[in-house]
Amino acid sequence: MELKEKLVSSFLAFENKGGLDLDSSIHGIRTKAIQNFEQAGFPTKKDEEWKYTSLRNLLKQDFSVFPSKEDKGVGFKDIKKYLINDIESFTLVFVDGVFSSFLSDTTHEELDICVMSSALSRPKYKMIIDNYFNTIASESNSLSELNTAFTTEGAYINVPKNTVVSKPIQILSFTTGKESELLIQPRNLVIVGENSHVQIIERHQNLSSNPSLTNSVTEIFVQKRAIVDFYKIQNDSEKASLIDNTFVSQKQNSIASVHTYSFGGKLTRNNLEFYHEGEHITSHLNGISILNDKQHVDNHTLVNHKFPNCESHELYRGIFSDKSTGVFNGKVIVQKEAQKTNAFQQNNNIILDDGAAINAKPQLEIFADDVKCSHGCTIGQLDESALFYMQSRGIPKKEAKALLLFAFGNDVVEKIKIPQLKSRITKLIAKNLGVELGFDL
């Protein structure tokens, strides 16, 4: 049976045995979502937004849709290296889609850092769920709809107003390979109240060599004057694929940044969408992709400017070697009302080998007349004259290359506001480029 049929036919069973005591509005949302998914199906290359990313081979695998709930025997020692563990943090750890309270550090004091399953099932959260859940996730995105239909678990973070969350929150989602081919669909909801500030680090990690597919949806609501920094570490094994759908809704004077570091994984697709719901909003979208072998990453971004006096800054850098491939599709819409918009987009790529490729497509749709918008897209090779310069100072070619590539990614790394995370990302980059640097950049 094809995966689509399997999912659709599992839906009823899922609704019946879900084990969650859900009110009818959630049932309604789910039912509608599965209908939308059934109608649209998985995207194919005929779909303009999926022209350069094919899910076909991936979907041929016989993914289990429901992981078993038995204890997978994952302990702290197994996950330690995937944590940024030299900082104090709240942690939410999921193993094969199931929350592990044993490995997590949650809170309900002053703010809620807990899980979607309780938010969806407990009456005290009903109003919040009704107001926020699935309100910005796009109905035209069939993968997001699929996630909605099967929503069970994920992170639920609700920061009340005037709260600076004292330490970063780490969300880690592991697959163990106990089910040989597993599909998991984490669902995160993040609400950041007025004047509040939160930093979140998210990571997906396959602990085995069995294939996994993660179809994740995150909705982030940023209220007036709030600040959110969201870091996504995508450095998964060669058998792991990820479809990340992240939707950000911002109110006036808020600042939201989403940083995406794609260093590994078989196939990674990021759908990142920003919606403005007020004036004087700032949005930052930063990304670095460093890929090798036959890895594929596809960054699809959207910033929808609907109000005047807002700005967006987008900077994506990519380094592609071997037969790796990349897609950058950055759409910026400036609606008629959104006068005095500043929207900047940069996408720079370096291709290191003949077999590597990048398809880059900046898309600006500007309907207002008093705006400053720019986009720049470059695809090139490593600068030979810079290499010669460094070699002439005694730096061997391999190290010179690495240093140049580091420098190329540096603008993006510089934007990381958590020093320990910055040093971790720097190390990951060094590892991916196959060099030891004698210093931290």
Add this chain to the structure above:
Amino acid sequence: MLKVNNLHANIDEKEILKGVNLEIKPGEVHAIMGPNGSGKSTLSSVIAGKEEYEVTEGSIHLDDEDLDDLAPEERAHRGIFLSFQYPVEIPGVTVTNFIKTAINESRKAKGLEELPAKDMLKMIREKADLLEIDRKFLSRSLNEGFSGGEKKRNEIFQMAMLEPKLAILDETDSGLDIDALKVVANGVNKLKSEDNAVLVITHYQRLLDYIVPDYVHVLYDGKIVKSGGKELALELEAKGYDWLK
């Protein structure tokens, strides 16, 4: 120290150097002058080992070692330094980190331990002071947003740190006003000793007022057509290059 013998070099199958002979001994300052397109920069790039150029005939020896098979970094490790006409900007790598990497790579190639951080810092400070370089400058990204003068001064700073046997200064005067020129020339003169040598490549005579050469050579159409003492530079300044054709 440096012996260039009947050197022919091509780029994209076009012959640029057509039989250059040059010998430089320790303690000497040589200048190569010549009109645009005569092959001056090609000569410096070929000595430094730039891969785009193909040596088709002749040889380059440093201290009796044939450089032909050596990569640019290996030539650097043996004591050749090329100061670039257009130093490359490397955002994200500070002057200090760059020079640390360069020095330690060079030490590694010679089988030495990395220089301890404390000694490195001391050396960096000494050389910066010698060249009157503001220490703040050292934590800036390499050449990024540097003025022409700062770029050239940074080149001389790296030269001071790497202590080469042979320093080749390729059009170091281009883009410099007279004050910046003096500072750079002064730096080179301070680093000059009986054991090292300098090859100045320049279009104009004015740099040679400050870095005084022992020998001046005129490169024309890929060959050295005339050699002489420092007075030759003045003659060229007065008469141009046409009389040598």
